[in-house]
Amino acid sequence: MVQRVSSQRLGAQSGIEAMVYEQARQPVQSWWKTLRRYRWHAGSVAWILHRITGIALLGYLFVHVWALRSLVKGEAAFQAEMTLFTTPLFKFAEWLLFAVVLFHALNGVRIVVVDFTARGAHRHKMLLRLIYGVGIAAMVLMGILIFLDPFAV
Amino acid sequence: MSNARSKWSTYAWYWQRISGVLLVVFTLGHYLTVHWTEAAGHSFQSSVQRLTNPMFQFWYLGFLVLGFYHGVQGFYNILRDYKIPRWLLWGAVGIVAGAAVYFVYLGFDTVVSVHTWKHMR
Structure with missing residues (x-):
C-alpha cells in the first residue's frame, strides 16, 4: 500500500x-x-541474457580448467576423457556452449560499441539484429565443424 | 561515496570492457586453433605440443587470468544490482574470487607440469 x-x-x-x-x-x-x-524488449532481454550467459561461462571456466588437469596425469587419462568428450551428447553440449560463448562475445562487442561510439546508443537495436544474424550464421558453421569435421586429416 | 571508491569503480568499468574485448580476441584464436578439427582439440599429442610452445603458454595463461578476472568482476557487478545484505555480497564474491585464484594456480600448474614433464623425457 x-x-x-x-x-x-x-x-x-x-x-x-x-x-x-x-x-x-x-x-x-x-x-x-x-x-x-520487467519491460521485455529486445535490449532488456539481451541485458538479461548477457548476465545469464556470463555466469554460465564463469562456471564453465572452472570446469574447463579442472578437466584439463588430466593432461598432468598422462596420455591414458587424457585420452579416456577425450573419448567421453567426443560422444554425440558432449558434441551437442559443445555446440550449445558455443552458442553461449557467441552470444556473450557478440553482445559484449555491441555493449562496447554502444558505450564508446557517438551514435552507438541510437543504433543499439540495429546492432542487436546484426549480432543475432552473425550469431546464427556462426552457429551453422560451427555445427558443420563439430558434427561433420570436414577438415579432418 | 568517497572519491577513491568512485574512481575505483570507474577503472573497474573500463577494465571490464577492455578485458572483454581482449577475451573476444583470445576466444577467437582459441576456437580457430583448437576447434578447427576434432583432432586438433582432443588429441594428447597436439595438446602437449601447444602447451610446451612459449607463444601458446603466454596465450593460454593470459586467457586464464583475464577470463577469471572478467568473470569475477562480472559476478560482483550482477550481485551489486540486487538488494542483498553486505555480508552475503562479500561472502559470495569472496568464495568465487578465492576459487578463481586457486583455479588460476591450477592452470599455471598444468602448464608448468606438462612443460617439465615433456622436457624430462
Missing part, C-alpha cells in the same frame, strides 16, 4: 521527486512481482 507522505517531509523539490521517493519507500516486492514488472 502506498503511504501518503508530504513532499516537505521527504525533502523533495517537486511532486515528481516526491513520487519517486514514495516508490522507493515501498516494501521489497517478491521476485515474481519484480520479474513481471
Whole structure:
C-alpha cells in the first residue's frame, strides 16, 4: 500500500521527486512481482541474457580448467576423457556452449560499441539484429565443424 | 561515496570492457586453433605440443587470468544490482574470487607440469 507522505517531509523539490521517493519507500516486492514488472524488449532481454550467459561461462571456466588437469596425469587419462568428450551428447553440449560463448562475445562487442561510439546508443537495436544474424550464421558453421569435421586429416 | 571508491569503480568499468574485448580476441584464436578439427582439440599429442610452445603458454595463461578476472568482476557487478545484505555480497564474491585464484594456480600448474614433464623425457 502506498503511504501518503508530504513532499516537505521527504525533502523533495517537486511532486515528481516526491513520487519517486514514495516508490522507493515501498516494501521489497517478491521476485515474481519484480520479474513481471520487467519491460521485455529486445535490449532488456539481451541485458538479461548477457548476465545469464556470463555466469554460465564463469562456471564453465572452472570446469574447463579442472578437466584439463588430466593432461598432468598422462596420455591414458587424457585420452579416456577425450573419448567421453567426443560422444554425440558432449558434441551437442559443445555446440550449445558455443552458442553461449557467441552470444556473450557478440553482445559484449555491441555493449562496447554502444558505450564508446557517438551514435552507438541510437543504433543499439540495429546492432542487436546484426549480432543475432552473425550469431546464427556462426552457429551453422560451427555445427558443420563439430558434427561433420570436414577438415579432418 | 568517497572519491577513491568512485574512481575505483570507474577503472573497474573500463577494465571490464577492455578485458572483454581482449577475451573476444583470445576466444577467437582459441576456437580457430583448437576447434578447427576434432583432432586438433582432443588429441594428447597436439595438446602437449601447444602447451610446451612459449607463444601458446603466454596465450593460454593470459586467457586464464583475464577470463577469471572478467568473470569475477562480472559476478560482483550482477550481485551489486540486487538488494542483498553486505555480508552475503562479500561472502559470495569472496568464495568465487578465492576459487578463481586457486583455479588460476591450477592452470599455471598444468602448464608448468606438462612443460617439465615433456622436457624430462
